[in-house]
Amino acid sequence: GYALESFDPIGRWRDNYPKVDKKAKQAPPIDTAAVLANGREVKDLMEFKAMLLERESQVAHCLTEKMLTYATGRLLEVGDRGEIDRITAELKKDGNRLRDLVHLVVQSKIFLNK
Numbered sequence: 001g002y003a004l005e006s007f008d009p010i011g012r013w014r015d016n017y018p019k020v021d022k023k024a025k026q027a028p029p030i031d032t033a034a035v036l037a038n039g040r041e042v043k044d045l046m047e048f049k050a051m052l053l054e055r056e057s058q059v060a061h062c063l064t065e066k067m068l069t070y071a072t073g074r075l076l077e078v079g080d081r082g083e084i085d086r087i088t089a090e091l092k093k094d095g096n097r098l099r100d101l102v103h104l105v106v107q108s109k110i111f112l113n114k
Contacts, residue, residue, distance in 0.1 A: 002032065002034055003032055003034050003042050003044070003045055003047075003048035004032075004045065004048070005030050005031065005032050006030050006032055006045060014030060015029060015030060016028060016029050016030060017029075017030060032044045032045060034048075036051075056096060057088070057092065060088055060091055060092065060096045060101075061084070061088045063101065064084055064087050064088050064091065064101060064104075064105070065084060067101060067102070067105050068080070068084065068087075068105055068108070068110055068111065071105050071106065071111050071114075072110060072111060072114040073114070074114065076110075080110050083108055083109050083110050084110075087101075087104045087105065087108055090104055091104060
């Protein structure tokens with residue numbers, strides 16, 4: 001299973017997979033239990049969310065790096081660390097909101113000097 005499997009391709013909640021077999025009375029239930037790469041087991045979306053919140057600063061840092069890589073179209077370099085740290089520190093002050101991250105990325109030296 002996958003922790004986010006309860007969401008269909010357009011983000012709607014679902015408890016069962018779509019029916020494939022017309023003869024079946026009910027489609028199979030969604031299996032959200034998963035074993036993560038670090039070996040930790042999560043049984044549902046709530047446990048997955050709790051795990052992400054335990055690592056909130058690490059998730060924010062990783063997402064900042066990924067968004068900067070996408071926004072600039074290049075790999076980040078060692079020299080970018082200071083600006084990444086500045087962005088994540090500023091982001092933390094405002095509650096790690098995604099919209100703030102987008103603003104900070106497009107206002108960053110890394111993005112403006114790409």
